[in-house]
Amino acid sequence: SITPLKNTKHFLVSAFMDQRLNGFDIRIIGMFRRDSIQPLHCLFCCAGRLSEATPTTVFVHSDHFGFPIATTDIMCRIPENCDPTHVTLLTQPSAENVTNPTWIPIKNKKTVGKDEEKMNFTVCISSLFGDYNNVLQFAQTLEMYRLLGVNRVVVYNTSCGPELDHLLQDYAQEGFVEIISWPIEKYMNPSHGWLFSRHGGDINYYAQTTKLNECIYRAMENSRYVLLHDIDQIIMPYQHSNLVSLMDTLQQQHPNVGVFRFESHSFSNMRFDPYGKFHLPQWRRVPGVNILEHIYREEPNRKEYHPYKMIIQPRMVEQTSVHEVIKNFGEQYIVPPEVSRIIHICSGGTIPLELLHEDKRLWDFHEKLIPNVDKVLKRVGMMMSKN
Ligand SMILES: *[C@@H]1O[C@H](CO)[C@@H](O)[C@H](O)[C@H]1NC(C)=O
Ligand SMILES: *[C@@H]1O[C@H](CO)[C@@H](O)[C@H](O)[C@H]1NC(C)=O
Numbered sequence: 001s002i003t004p005l006k007n008t009k010h011f012l013v014s015a016f017m018d019q020r021l022n023g024f025d026i027r028i029i030g031m032f033r034r035d036s037i038q039p040l041h042c043l044f045c046c047a048g049r050l051s052e053a054t055p056t057t058v059f060v061h062s063d064h065f066g067f068p069i070a071t072t073d074i075m076c077r078i079p080e081n082c083d084p085t086h087v088t089l090l091t092q093p094s095a096e097n098v099t100n101p102t103w104i105p106i107k108n109k110k111t112v113g114k115d116e117e118k119m120n121f122t123v124c125i126s127s128l129f130g131d132y133n134n135v136l137q138f139a140q141t142l143e144m145y146r147l148l149g150v151n152r153v154v155v156y157n158t159s160c161g162p163e164l165d166h167l168l169q170d171y172a173q174e175g176f177v178e179i180i181s182w183p184i185e186k187y188m189n190p191s192h193g194w195l196f197s198r199h200g201g202d203i204n205y206y207a208q209t210t211k212l213n214e215c216i217y218r219a220m221e222n223s224r225y226v227l228l229h230d231i232d233q234i235i236m237p238y239q240h241s242n243l244v245s246l247m248d249t250l251q252q253q254h255p256n257v258g259v260f261r262f263e264s265h266s267f268s269n270m271r272f273d274p275y276g277k278f279h280l281p282q283w284r285r286v287p288g289v290n291i292l293e294h295i296y297r298e299e300p301n302r303k304e305y306h307p308y309k310m311i312i313q314p315r316m317v318e319q320t321s322v323h324e325v326i327k328n329f330g331e332q333y334i335v336p337p338e339v340s341r342i343i344h345i346c347s348g349g350t351i352p353l354e355l356l357h358e359d360k361r362l363w364d365f366h367e368k369l370i371p372n373v374d375k376v377l378k379r380v381g382m383m384m385s386k387n
């Protein structure tokens with residue numbers, strides 16, 4: 001998924017057909033060193049022969065947070081009489097003297113006659129790294145997504161803990177999760193933070209924005225909506241029973257909107273339901289947080305900057321950042337928190353109990369959620385007997 005581009009300091013990630021902008025056919029998503037941007041040319045492999053090279057236009061994304069390497073789009077045209085399968089970028093205007101170019105396949109080519117049913121919802125989980133091993137929260141959250149109508153979860157994997165690896169292999173085999181391998185540490189020093197001046201490194205937070213953009217294009221032709229948030233977050237409808245009816249309603253009220261923004265509300269994983277209603281014995285050996293035990297919601301401090309996460313129509317977005325889109329077609333809409341908000345179960349817990357709201361919305365799903373979680377934990381051999 002990460003390919004160094006020969007004779008440059010840049011990396012290619014994926015290439016997509018994208019004819020939404022006048023004058024361009026192809027969008028290559030890359031990670032480019034901002035101080036070394038140079039003229040480049042697209043070369044195509046057209047059914048076994050080389051094309052002539054075509055000029056490119058390079059768009060470095062504005063949300064690079066000061067890091068030397070930034071998410072970058074390289075746009076170009078396909079020459080006449082070429083039905084390309086692969087593309088590469090050259091530092092010179094012709095293929096003369098070029099040996100073994102770095103080909104990458106072109107995705108999202110329209111296949112004639114193939115009329116697959118689109119998925120409704122794809123979730124993009126952009127970050128998995130270190131020895132993260134929060135198995136119980138991961139399994140519960142994936143099963144919540146499924147109950148809410150999500151069809152696929154794309155996970156960009158740099159590394160993870162052993163039990164979580166086992167769980168994800170199982171989900172990938174079943175097809176609900178698609179794992180994209182993301183060995184970025186082989187190629188650069190990715191930052192653990194989002195701001196260069198504070199955290200250092202070559203690119204923000206393991207190249208989070210590169211992955212979010214790649215995920216949108218990956219889903220563009222096969223999913224109506226894409227959800228961009230983290231694995232400790234669930235976009236929860238509070239007046240509808242699932243995401244399908246929520247989005248049908250919102251889209252009818254706001255037909256020109258392609259970007260729906262949701263407010264994130266924190267539930268500290270240090271505060272527990274005092275009665276331990278869902279402190280279940282069969283999960284006691286499973287590493288990680290039990291989301292059903294955390295029912296105290298913080299009111300966001302709206303005077304400070306408040307992060308939103310998004311549900312987007314992929315065809316209406318061109319470039320995204322983490323909390324907002326950078327370039328899009330159509331309108332945006334902030335969803336009122338009483339209609340839907342994000343349950344964000346995370347560390348914290350300094351706020352006095354009197355200032356927290358009891359919110360047991362997750363419990364409304366327990367009758368289906370618990371057996372579904374049990375089933376997958378049993379498959380991977382992590383369930384204890386119930387007594
Ligand atoms: C290709 O190589 C030949 C011989 O070294 C050289 O004369 C020519 O200028 C090169 N062409 C390009 C486009 O670099
Ligand atoms: C998408 O949602 C519709 C209801 O709006 C449903 O009929 C259809 O089966 C869903 N598609 C998938 C792939 O889940």
Ligand SMILES: *[C@@H]1O[C@H](CO)[C@@H](O)[C@H](O)[C@H]1NC(C)=O
Nearest residue numbers: 157158159160165168169179
């Ligand atoms: C995630 O990546 C690590 C490091 O390459 C690998 O060991 C692990 O098996 C991967 N897990 C999955 C589920 O792909």
